[in-house]
Amino acid sequence: MSDHHSASPSGSGSDPHSGSSSGGDPARRSAHYSDKELQEEVSALETKSATAARLFDIRRLIGGLFVVYGVIVTIAGITASDADIDRAEGLNINLWTGLSMLALGLFFLVWLKLRPIAPPLLPPDATDAVQERQQGD
């Protein structure tokens, strides 16, 4: 159970991505389990990964869904009968929930408009800022 390869990982402070260019196809798997080989394999896969370039922006989807839900529920609130309102402790809960969902949906769409995802080669995570400020509240 000790057939690990004792290759010296790191230490040299070399760029982990440089390993991907040397020798064969590093994305091919081997039965290794040394730290260095794992780093090389994952780094090689990272350079080929398509997620950053091709995955759509979730903000568009949250924004779209919440705008649709917001409109539907707000309409249900505007047309609410007295019985509905009595049921909800005298509060027009559909109206308030609908408007809040609409506002959240619009927030995401505006955020997307103001801070679109940068081209994949230059990944500044400026978009994190707004959300984190919101999360941190």
Added chain:
Amino acid sequence: MQTPTHLPAPFTPHLTPPTGPTDAISPMDPTGAIGPTDPAGPLHLAAELRLPTNWLDYLILGIYFVVVLGIGFAARRSVKTSLDFFLSGRSLPAWVTGLAFVAANLGATEILGMAANSAQYGVYTTHWYWIGAIPAMVFLGLVMMPFYYGSKVRSVPEFLLLRFDKAAHLLSSILFACAAILIAGVNLYALAIVVEALLGWPQWVAIVVAGFFVLAYITLGGLSSAIYNEVLQFFVILAALIPITVLGLRSVGGWDGLSDSLTKSHGADFMTSWGGTGIGSDNPLGANWLTIVLGLGFVLSFGYWTTNFAEVQRALSAKNLSAAQRTPLIAAYPKIFIVFLVMIPGLVAAVLVPQIGTPESDLQYNDAIPYLMSQLLPNGVLGIAVTGLLAAFMAGMAANISSFNTVFTTDIWARYVVKGREDGYYVGFGRLITVVGVMASIGTAFLASSFSNIMSYLQTLFSFFNVPMFVVFIIGMFWKRASMKSGFWGLIAGTTAAMVNYFVLYKQGIVGIPTDQGANFVSAIAGFVAGAVVMVVVTLFTAPKPAEDLQGLVYGTTSPGMAEPPAAGDDAWYRKPALLGWGAVILAALCYIPFSF
């Protein structure tokens, strides 16, 4: 790996054998009509909980299902390598992985279970959040994530492979894979029960429909699909819980009205976090402050949040080390406040139905939120609430499936069975094993409906495995000398000790612990201590891992992955992990103040 690991399953759909419909008594009758109650226990979800849904609610639900599938199809084109399929190419922004991190835990069993906990034990529920989650999440982000993310491992078991040996790796991989399927199945079965009660769908229809949707979107888009659905679910579940909480509070005269009536009916300790938890004093939770802090706050919670791959996987998919560190820290802030959205409905239910959970009422503790939905929500918001609940069930299952397929493919199949194939093969295999995993969960769900006790024992058993995982990680990360073999033996010893304490000492009545909850805390502590002792002893007699193989895996060493430069803007003050982390800890501590005196 959601509920049972840190929450000793107050939501136990499998423990109550279904009895015939007993809709003769109105549960709303506060005079407590004594009816023919079945000694085997009342119906799990009372028949009166059928919601008055109409076309509007189904329209809202239908839109959601379409969007879920749409995410799968849209994410499909981003899957090129196995890293895309299993870890979203390590490229997601921190706010996305952070919300997915909290949503993966916010399954429906957690929501219904914590509301039940509150209806039964009161404000003690806050412990599962403020001490039972926040410190561990902050520890994961600040201390452990540099090792996890920097070493570029793709799963939690893979870290054990690098730090210890194949025995520890294989053991933890197999146990994790089995536990993930089991818990996905239990989630599915819980969903079927709730959907049957609320919407009237037959159980098998709910199981097959939910199973199909989870299968479709994970097979198509991999982890990206799962994470995007979790982010969406996070917002939908908030949109469902906030109206329930607001209306619930109004119906009992606000917080003051709630507090007054519960103090009158349940005593003053019911509305405090720490009242009655002195050592030797009696409280309904059956735990004192020491077992709460050590058992729940330290061992159980650290075991769950820092070594459960269904959670850690979300952080590993972040785009750089800074984002990975911030994943659990961003998740901590919503987690601090979500407790109010599950606790208040539970407390309100305890006021509106004073007999809840007793044989005098058809309603059990688990019915708290469904009961308020049926009583308070008009069509429209009701549809949102139903959608949120179903979304939470599906996300709870999907988190387990998406971590299962990763561990099964990268840790078991690619490492021990079919080695050295091209990357595309493993993407294909990952899709195949996702289908197999969902089918197995569906099978587990049907099994759970017939062999409920076996399932509940299995759940408890797996939950004890997280405890020694944490010991092995913590000792392995901080003690260079810990030998290769000590990992495996620490896992075995810790699991055994926790199980012996729970199933032999507690269940046979050899030591007196008042409740399952208390016994769970004590068992966790026993498992932790045993695992640590065995690791130290084994280390003293076996060879250490060569120092050059420990780079980046042990405290005080660095790996090339850690040297990656932070992205532009990561040095902004509000993105400093230390500030975010300590901010969350302080905020959680402050939240305790109003509930401590």
